[in-house]
Each structure stands twice: as structure tokens, then as C-alpha cells.
Amino acid sequence: MNHVDYMKRALALASKGRGAASPNPMVGAVLVKNGRIIAEGYHARCGGNHAEVVALKKAGDKARGATLYVTLEPCAHYGRTPPCVKRIIESGIKKVVVGMKDPNPLMNGKSIEILKKFGIAVESGILEDELQQMNEVFVKYITRRMPFVVAKTAQTIDGKIATANGQSQWITSQASRDFAHELRNDFDAILVGINTVLNDDPFLNATRKSKRIKKVVLDSYLKTPLNANIFKNTKPEDVIIAVTANAPEKKIRALSKKATVLKATKKGSRVDLKWLFKELAKQEISSILIEGGAQVLGSALKNGLVDKMAIWIAPKILGDESAKSSVAGLKASHVDQSVRLENLSVGKSGKDIFIQAYVHRHR
Numbered sequence: 001m002n003h004v005d006y007m008k009r010a011l012a013l014a015s016k017g018r019g020a021a022s023p024n025p026m027v028g029a030v031l032v033k034n035g036r037i038i039a040e041g042y043h044a045r046c047g048g049n050h051a052e053v054v055a056l057k058k059a060g061d062k063a064r065g066a067t068l069y070v071t072l073e074p075c076a077h078y079g080r081t082p083p084c085v086k087r088i089i090e091s092g093i094k095k096v097v098v099g100m101k102d103p104n105p106l107m108n109g110k111s112i113e114i115l116k117k118f119g120i121a122v123e124s125g126i127l128e129d130e131l132q133q134m135n136e137v138f139v140k141y142i143t144r145r146m147p148f149v150v151a152k153t154a155q156t157i158d159g160k161i162a163t164a165n166g167q168s169q170w171i172t173s174q175a176s177r178d179f180a181h182e183l184r185n186d187f188d189a190i191l192v193g194i195n196t197v198l199n200d201d202p203f204l205n206a207t208r209k210s211k212r213i214k215k216v217v218l219d220s221y222l223k224t225p226l227n228a229n230i231f232k233n234t235k236p237e238d239v240i241i242a243v244t245a246n247a248p249e250k251k252i253r254a255l256s257k258k259a260t261v262l263k264a265t266k267k268g269s270r271v272d273l274k275w276l277f278k279e280l281a282k283q284e285i286s287s288i289l290i291e292g293g294a295q296v297l298g299s300a301l302k303n304g305l306v307d308k309m310a311i312w313i314a315p316k317i318l319g320d321e322s323a324k325s326s327v328a329g330l331k332a333s334h335v336d337q338s339v340r341l342e343n344l345s346v347g348k349s350g351k352d353i354f355i356q357a358y359v360h361r362h363r
Contacts, residue, residue, distance in 0.1 A: 006030050006037075006069040007099055007126045011134065013042040013051070014071045019186045019211060020045045023286040025072055025102075025138035027051040031059050033066040050075065052084045056091050064092030071099040071131050073124070076111040085111045089118045098124040099131040104142045140307065141286035147188070147277055151290040151297050152180060152310040153326040154352075157317050161294065164322035166199060175350025176312045182207050183310065187289040189214035189240075189280065193296040194223050203229045204291070214285060216240045218271050218296060222247035224255065231258045240280075242271045273303055298329030301339050306359050309341060313353040 013028030021027075021043045029051035031039040039062070041054025049057070052074050056063050074084040074096070088096065101109050101124060112122050132139060137148040154172040155161050162168035170177065184190060184206045190213060196202065197217055204215045215230050215238060222243045224230075230239055239259035243252065244266045252261050262279065264271040280288065290300055300306050311326075332338050341357035348354065 001035075003069075003097055003123070003126050006032055007071070007097065009037070009040070010051075010069050010071045010099065011127060011130060013040055014131075014134065017043045017045070019208075022046060022137070022188050023141060023284045025135045025142075027070065027072045029055040029071070030069040031055045031063055031066050032069065033062065038062050038066060050084050053087055056087060059091075065094050067095040067097060068093050069097045069099075069126075071127075072135070073098050073100070073102040073107060073109070074111045074115075075102070076107060076114055085114050088115065089120065093120060095121040095123070097126055098122065099126050100124070100128045100135075103139050136307075137287045141281065145278070145281050146305075147281050147285055147288045148308075149277070149288045149290060149300065149306050150187070150308045150310055151300060151306045152183065152312075153292070153297065154180065154312040154314070155326040156314055158319060159326050160318040160320070160323040161292075161326045162324040163318060164320055164324070166324070168324075171316065172312045172314045172352050173350035176314075176352045176354070179349050179354070180310075180312065184213060184289060185211050187213065187287045188285040189216050189288045191216040191218070191288050191290045191296070193217070193293050194219040194221075195295070196292045197224055197228055197230065201229050202291075203232065205234075212238060214238055214240055214280075216242065216276075216280070216288070218242050218273075218276075220244045220246055220266075220270050222251045222255065222261075226254060226258065236260065242276050244269070244271060270299070273300055273305055277305060294325055294328035297327045301327065301359070302330055304359075304361075309355070309357050309359065311355040311357075312349055313355065315351060315353075 010028035010030045014026040017026040024046050027043045029041045030037055039055045039059035041051045043051045052070055074088055076083045076085045096115055115122050140148045156171060185208045190204045206213045217224055219241050224241055236258055237260060240262055241259050242262045242264045244264060255261055265275045266272060290297060340360040342360045344355060344357040346355050
């Protein structure tokens with residue numbers, strides 16, 4: 001095995017922390033001595049031991065003289081846990097191979113320099129592109145203090161999510177619905193508009209019981225019913241209702257017992273999404289899955305807040321101009337004003353087509 005092989009193993013370990021390590025990055029570590037792996041570790045949850053520490057604890061004294069492969073530059077600052085670089089130096093490691101530098105402004109090469117000063121050989125940039133993509137949520141969150149946002153939609157070939165009278169069950173296959181539900185486990189929060197709550201009364205739960213996910217509702221005038229399903233079997237601090245000054249104080253007091261009511265600034269008559277996302281980032285919400293409706297998706301896209309799209313397309317055609325479209329409110333008057341997607345990946349999901357694509361950013 002070579003550097004790439006060991007780093008691929010570390011990457012696979014890191015992926016085990018998906019949806020649980022947030023707002024920290026996913027990190028994997030592999031200790032190699034005399035051509036064989038002697039210990040491994042990954043960052044399983046925020047507040048838990050970092051990947052390097054897990055591997056070093058497993059190796060014990062055997063770590064002396066070994067090479068450490070780690071997907072992300074070890075931390076050199078005190079956070080929820082002590083700095084890993086200190087532990088690495090004390091362990092007697094002779095070489096550290098780093099996949100990518102830590103994009104955190106507090107770091108960004110600092111640990112590498114510290115390790116070198118203590119006589120530890122360091123090599124970096126192994127599988128960097130793959131690791132950047134794996135931790136794209138963390139990279140955006142730590143450098144821009146904004147959540148990474150994915151907008152999902154399930155639609156017909158002609159872009160419809162419901163008939164003109166609102167009937168939508170079911171456009172996509174059971175396999176696609178299961179896939180979309182599982183996707184929630186990867187995120188810190190799910191966001192919907194008030195119309196989705198009123199029309200569908202969803203629970204917005206993750207499939208993994210151990211996963212605590214924030215449920216965010218855009219509700220400018222506070223129409224959310226007190227008996228809505230989003231409150232069931234959920235802690236009040238895990239439901240966030242974003243309102244504006246138009247929301248009645250009496251209803252705010254009533255709902256404050258069941259949720260966090262967040263008074264947002266307005267953009268027009270609605271919640272200012274950019275302001276809201278910045279506030280959510282302050283609460284260490286590093287990723288958001290937008291699940292609807294069409295106006296919410298349109299507003300998020302129009303304001304340049306969506307990073308990636310997840311689109312399920314059923315082999316069906318409604319063929320009705322009055323049927324509800326998956327995205328609304330962009331109001332482009334020219335094709336050049338359309339939102340463009342790039343780096344598409346296309347696959348099958350049951351009987352449907354599944355597309356993932358990044359929203360093009362003007363450079």
C-alpha cells in the first residue's frame with residue numbers, strides 16, 4: 001500500500017462521521033508502522049475524541065516511530081477538546097501525512113509548521129480534491145459562517161410537484177421517497193415554508209432515531225397550528241419558527257412553549273433568508289436541507305443561498321400549465337437570467353431519475 005491507499009482508508013473512516021460530527025468536519029486517521037496498519041480512528045461525534053486521538057489511544061506505545069495518515073490537518077487550538085498536535089508530538093510519531101489543510105482561519109497550515117518544528121516530517125495534499133468535496137459543508141461553514149444549503153425536489157418530467165388542485169401523492173416511487181427521507185440524516189436542519197406545514201402537516205424527522213435535527217419553518221405571519229406534527233416527539237429547542245414583525249404577540253407567546261420563535265428581519269413581506277441563515281450558522285447549524293415549497297426554493301435560489309440541488313424526476317407528465325411547479329418566484333425575463341447548474345451526477349432511484357448538481361456561481 002502507498003500514500004494514496006492509506007489516505008483512501010482514512011477517507012472511508014471519516015465518512016462514518018457523516019451527519020454526526022457536525023459542526024466539526026469528518027476526519028479519519030490511520031497509523032502505519034513497518035508497512036502495516038496498527039490502529040485507526042474517526043471523529044464520531046461533535047465533542048468526542050478527534051480521529052487522531054482515537055487512533056493513538058488504540059496504538060498506545062506502538063505509535064512511537066509510526067506514520068500517521070489523517071484526512072485533515074490536526075488541530076492546534078483548544079476547542080471542545082485539547083489540541084491534537086500536542087498529542088501527536090508526545091506520541092513519538094515520526095511522520096504525518098495530511099490529506100488537506102484545515103480551512104479554519106485559526107489553522108490553515110499552523111499545525112503543519114508546529115509539527116515540523118518538533119522534527120516530525122510532514123507531507124500534505126494527498127487526495128485533496130476528494131477530501132474537499134467530502135467536507136464541503138465544513139469548508140463553507142468555517143470560512144463564510146454560513147450553512148451549506150441543499151434544495152431538494154421531487155417532480156414530473158415537465159417540472160410539476162402537484163396537480164392544480166394540490167394533489168401530489170405520489171409523484172415519485174417508494175424507493176425515491178425512502179432515499180429522500182434518509183438524506184435528512186446528513187443535515188443539521190430541515191427548512192420548509194408555512195404552506196408545506198399547512199398543506200402536508202409533515203413530521204420532518206430524520207430516519208435515524210439518535211439524530212437530533214432542527215426543524216425550521218418560514219412563517220412570516222405565524223400561522224403554524226399549535227397541534228402541528230412538527231412538534232410531536234420533538235424538544236422545543238429543536239423547532240425554530242422564523243417570523244416577522246407581522247406575527248401576533250399572543251400567538252408568539254403560545255408557540256414559545258413548543259418551539260423557538262425567532263423574530264427575523266423582513267425582505268418585502270417575508271423573512272429575510274440571508275439574515276436567517278446567518279443566525280442559524282451562529283447556532284452551529286452548518287447544513288440545511290430545503291424541502292419546500294416552490295416559493296421557498298425560488299427565494300433561496302434567487303438570493304444565491306443554495307449550494308446544491310437534489311432532484312428526483314418521475315417518468316410522468318402532467319401537462320397542465322396550472323399544475324404546481326417545483327420552483328416559483330424567480331421571474332426570469334430572459335433565458336440568460338436562469339439559474340444554471342453544473343457538475344451534474346445522474347443516476348436511477350427506483351423507477352425515477354436522480355440528479356445532483358451544484359448551483360453555478362458567477363465568478
